[in-house]
Amino acid sequence: MPKNKYNEIYLALRQRIESGEYAFQQMIPSENTLIQQFSCSRNTLRRAVQALSAEGYVQSMQGRGVRVIWQPQRSSQFLLGGVESCSQSLPKKANPQSTEMVFFTKRVAASALSPLTGMPEGAELYYIERLRRLNDVPLILDHNYFLKPVAVGLTRELAGQSIYAYLEDQLGLQIKTTRRVITVEPVTPEDTAYLQMDGCNCVAVVSSSTYNSDGILFEYTQSRHSPRHFEFHDVAQRSRLPV
Amino acid sequence: MPKNKYNEIYLALRQRIESGEYAFQQMIPSENTLIQQFSCSRNTLRRAVQALSAEGYVQSMQGRGVRVIWQPQRSSQFLLGGVESCSQSLPKKANPQSTEMVFFTKRVAASALSPLTGMPEGAELYYIERLRRLNDVPLILDHNYFLKPVAVGLTRELAGQSIYAYLEDQLGLQIKTTRRVITVEPVTPEDTAYLQMDGCNCVAVVSSSTYNSDGILFEYTQSRHSPRHFEFHDVAQRSRLPV
DNA sequence: AGTCTTGACTTGTTTAAACAAGTGTGGTAT
DNA sequence: ATACCACACTTGTTTAAACAAGTCAAGACT
Numbered sequence: 001m002p003k004n005k006y007n008e009i010y011l012a013l014r015q016r017i018e019s020g021e022y023a024f025q026q027m028i029p030s031e032n033t034l035i036q037q038f039s040c041s042r043n044t045l046r047r048a049v050q051a052l053s054a055e056g057y058v059q060s061m062q063g064r065g066v067r068v069i070w071q072p073q074r075s076s077q078f079l080l081g082g083v084e085s086c087s088q089s090l091p092k093k094a095n096p097q098s099t100e101m102v103f104f105t106k107r108v109a110a111s112a113l114s115p116l117t118g119m120p121e122g123a124e125l126y127y128i129e130r131l132r133r134l135n136d137v138p139l140i141l142d143h144n145y146f147l148k149p150v151a152v153g154l155t156r157e158l159a160g161q162s163i164y165a166y167l168e169d170q171l172g173l174q175i176k177t178t179r180r181v182i183t184v185e186p187v188t189p190e191d192t193a194y195l196q197m198d199g200c201n202c203v204a205v206v207s208s209s210t211y212n213s214d215g216i217l218f219e220y221t222q223s224r225h226s227p228r229h230f231e232f233h234d235v236a237q238r239s240r241l242p243v
Numbered sequence: 244m245p246k247n248k249y250n251e252i253y254l255a256l257r258q259r260i261e262s263g264e265y266a267f268q269q270m271i272p273s274e275n276t277l278i279q280q281f282s283c284s285r286n287t288l289r290r291a292v293q294a295l296s297a298e299g300y301v302q303s304m305q306g307r308g309v310r311v312i313w314q315p316q317r318s319s320q321f322l323l324g325g326v327e328s329c330s331q332s333l334p335k336k337a338n339p340q341s342t343e344m345v346f347f348t349k350r351v352a353a354s355a356l357s358p359l360t361g362m363p364e365g366a367e368l369y370y371i372e373r374l375r376r377l378n379d380v381p382l383i384l385d386h387n388y389f390l391k392p393v394a395v396g397l398t399r400e401l402a403g404q405s406i407y408a409y410l411e412d413q414l415g416l417q418i419k420t421t422r423r424v425i426t427v428e429p430v431t432p433e434d435t436a437y438l439q440m441d442g443c444n445c446v447a448v449v450s451s452s453t454y455n456s457d458g459i460l461f462e463y464t465q466s467r468h469s470p471r472h473f474e475f476h477d478v479a480q481r482s483r484l485p486v
Numbered sequence: 487a488g489t490c491t492t493g494a495c496t497t498g499t500t501t502a503a504a505c506a507a508g509t510g511t512g513g514t515a516t
Numbered sequence: 517a518t519a520c521c522a523c524a525c526t527t528g529t530t531t532a533a534a535c536a537a538g539t540c541a542a543g544a545c546t
Contacts, residue, residue, distance in 0.1 A: 004499070025458065030526065041501045046527085054297075056422050059458045062527045063508030067458035069420060177312060179299050180477040184427055184447045184470035202445040202470050204427045215268065215302045215310035227427035227445050234423040234477060247529070273496065284531045289497085305497045306538030 056235035174213035299478035417456035
């Protein structure tokens with residue numbers, strides 16, 4: 001059923017790491033061994049291993065092998081109820097969560113809005129505000145701007161569910177690249193009204209611009225997070241030498 | 244001088260995008276065209292393009308081509324003096340900045356410290372606290388833990404300069420993977436004493452774990468950022484299908 | 487006019503092979 | 517014993533080729 005061989009191998013190896021079969025600091029089998037196991041070419045295997053490496057599961061060492069550097073449940077100290085509001089991957093469905101619609105309207109990308117969202121001036125937009133709860137705790141206030149011609153037929157009712165489910169499953173829209181900027185900003189009266197602030201006067205803000213498979217910027221979202229429950233994960237590789 | 248062909252091609256293409264030769268939303272030349280230009284194989288070219296794609300410069304579309312989705316100076320609104328304290332790449336040297344040593348000592352990773360840093364219990368560490376200024380504004384309070392056996396010979400004086408310059412240039416240490424978690428935390432009295440808080444009672448915290456080329460976790464750093472000057476960039480690709 | 491097919495073009499996946507370069511071991515010569 | 521070297525093994529880079537799959541336009545057909 002799965003399409004790509006390298007993706008299958010990637011998932012199989014990742015599973016072995018997460019299950020502990022390949023333990024932290026241990027070496028995984030050599031390329032030649034794995035090539036025989038998976039009956040694939042060296043290139044295909046290396047592609048799978050590179051994906052693991054890019055996500056911080058392993059680290060390869062020329063002449064020596066590939067070492068596992070992933071370990072289960074780090075940073076349990078900060079996790080409150082397993083939030084993981086935004087991981088380094090694109091948004092995925094989570095836990096006992098609910099969404100409340102706050103606002104739904106149509107706008108035009110004005111001159112003031114255009115540089116913020118990066119959308120062309122005068123473009124027609126859907127503007128949506130939603131409050132996201134986890135375990136009944138109001139944690140995230142989302143401000144979404146969707147390009148109307150791309151997100152055609154989006155209604156208040158549909159937006160009350162998962163917007164992405166509609167865009168991907170119904171419209172067949174493919175999401176490819178998301179660019180995000182994380183900042184910390186002072187609370188607004190609206191933040192205070194909706195979010196559980198725990199005495200903080202700042203929110204964590206994730207501003208993300210998303211491109212579809214046509215290379216068109218079709219969404220700009222500002223997610224304002226309750227600070228005490230915000231956590232963002234990231235892995236960086238030094239793959240290339242600096243300029 | 245540069246080692247890798249794919250890295251050279253990557254840099255050349257990136258330069259063309261940043262200079263505007265390949266403009267936003269434009270298609271870059273096809274693989275065949277670029278293969279002739281760079282006298283390389285298709286694989287090598289594709290590797291360079293994939294690096295560009297992973298960093299949000301381009302987006303490829305099967306059957307159609309590769310489109311530029313990078314545009315100059317986004318989010319100038321938030322940038323105050325071009326901070327870019329942490330980009331998605333590993334730390335690079337920046338602007339008119341200075342570092343002040345606050346604290347330098349040796350510690351042992353106690354039972355309380357070990358789970359925080361992820362270092363083995365009982366390991367000998369250097370503990371360093373430093374204040375980083377940009378344009379004389381105190382913006383970042385760094386708490387560094389270095390594994391002593393790896394960062395041998397680190398002194399208070401060396402740490403006053405760039406620690407990474409010492410580790411990489413003097414010790415020949417190679418940094419490969421950094422895992423980061425971003426959170427927002429209430430200020431401590433120490434934060435207030437050192438950082439310009441602009442009336443906020445929270446700081447942005449970047450907790451990073453760094454592995455050297457042996458796959459050893461040799462550094463744990465908690466950087467506490469003045470909230471109004473914090474900005475973190477990230478690009479995510481939907482390369483593989485979800486499980 | 488409108489629809490369909492063909493073919494040239496694009497990027498995506500997989501295999502194969504060769505060489506380069508780093509690591510470690512074991513044997514040999516000193 | 518020590519130093520050195522050769523060899524087997526590892527990952528890293530580059531080329532080549534074939535096929536799959538998506539796109540688009542020109543031309544043929546209705």
